[in-house]
Amino acid sequence: MDFKNDAQIDSDSIDNSAGGPGRGGGGGGRIVLGGGAGIVVLILALVFGVNPGDILGTDSGTGTETSQSTAVSTSSCRTGADANRDPNCRWAAYATSVNQYWGTQIDGYTKARIKPFSGQISTACGTADSQTGPFYCSGDKLVYLDTGFLSQLFTELGTKSSTAAEAYVIAHEYGHHAQDLLGTLAKAHASGNQTGAHSPSVRLELQADCYAGAYLKWASDNPDDLIENVTSADIAKIVDAAKAVGDDHIQEQSSGRVNQDAWTHGSSKMRVYWTQRGFNASSLASCDTFSTNNLDG
Template sequence: MDFKSDARIRGGSARSGGGGRGGLAIGGGAGLVVLVIALFLGVDPSMLLSGGPQPETSAQPGTDYSHCQTGADVETHPECRWPAYSTSTNDFWIERFDGYEESSIITFSGQVSTGCGMASSQTGPFYCPADRLVYVDTDFLGKLLNELGTQGGQAAEVYIVAHEFGHHAQELQGLLAKSRQGAQQGEDSPAVRAELQADCYAGAYLAWANENPDDLIENITAEDMHRVMDAARVVGDDHIQERSGEVNPDLWTHGSSEMRQRWLDRGLRTGDVRQCDTFSARTL
């Protein structure tokens, strides 16, 4: 996967959030399960954030990405890939429906103040509906993917970002509110349907990025797609639960590995977000 050297990166597409770095050990077993249940949360994560629901706040100022101007900057400044991901994903959604409002990635280390409360690395990458921003602890993300047993890399990162921006699109369309109506656990729950739709959206985005000659991201290879599908596999609820010794579909919040890969693949094959209506699907 490459970044088109002359394509523009919008400077506001990512910025750094405040917060100190604290020690965090990534362990196996139940500790990992609790930690990863929050991964790709998408819907309001306030129950997992300290202090519960809080009024909307903005991230504390930190290092900005104003030096990230074009795709060529990613080669010399790897951190520029985060606003590049955000620029590309926003461009995809701008084309999909009128009235789309761009979101941004807030990168942080250790902890960050969000519209949904104080978040730490343990929350994993997530979207906060209160401030409509995506939050990623960039250092911790790589460690987490490695702990879960995937190859990681930029392709896996793009999938994660596209999934979270899919939640932003759901929020703008009123679909996140719909997902909160009903059970928040179980293999057929509204929560799982929302997560699978975000996976399908991510697949449709990747298909678009791969085919669009004007997009910032280019040359998505077969190996990149293997990494994307593998990332979807390791964040399946059953894969995570297996690490604690018991698989219980009644407790699923995101869907099994097979389900996540199936809907991701649907988006990849069709490139059409209209094919991602998990809420009307009879089977997932």
């Protein structure tokens, strides 16, 4: 997968403001992470998450919070050639492309921006650290991303990092932004923090996978988009990434056992199926995970 050299990048798609937006409408509080080996399990379980506070819970602690933003200068990220040359420009390129896609799908679409950070950051959904993994916060409409952790995560999960896999991760998070704008996110969250193979949480994640697949197909077919040359090898890497973040695969790696009742994101088979379904879909109606019990394909 490449970036078209002469395609324009929206430099405003990255939020490089110092620190975080602070506490606000998303629920506040600090995200509580377990210690020791539990952190590793939570790191893996949270990848592609929506709101960390919804999964981990928050407390009312008043401890000191620190917030840092990675030094990702987008002033020189103007074209696809810049993204091909400078890895720091890739995030703005992904965001530019996926925002353009959703602008064709949702009337009155409001863009979301990516917020790179390192260390710890205060968000409208609570406080997150670099080990939380990529996530979308509905409280401030930002996709939070620790870029160094993402590369580490691919290694931990036994898959390889690539521009295609990175695009899949970003597209998944923007799928949650679309769900937010369409009201799907609020409806699912209203049902509480249920878990299990057919829970609202799993349906949200599988739909975001499907949306990511639909976006990648659009990008590969659209001659005017910033992304080009999505190959069969790229699709294979995307499928590998989807397999790696299945709940069953994560559970097998962490404990050697599979417990469907604890699933929050879906099995590897589910995630691959819905990603591929989105890639082959003629419309987003094919991504309705809430109207079927056949989530395995």
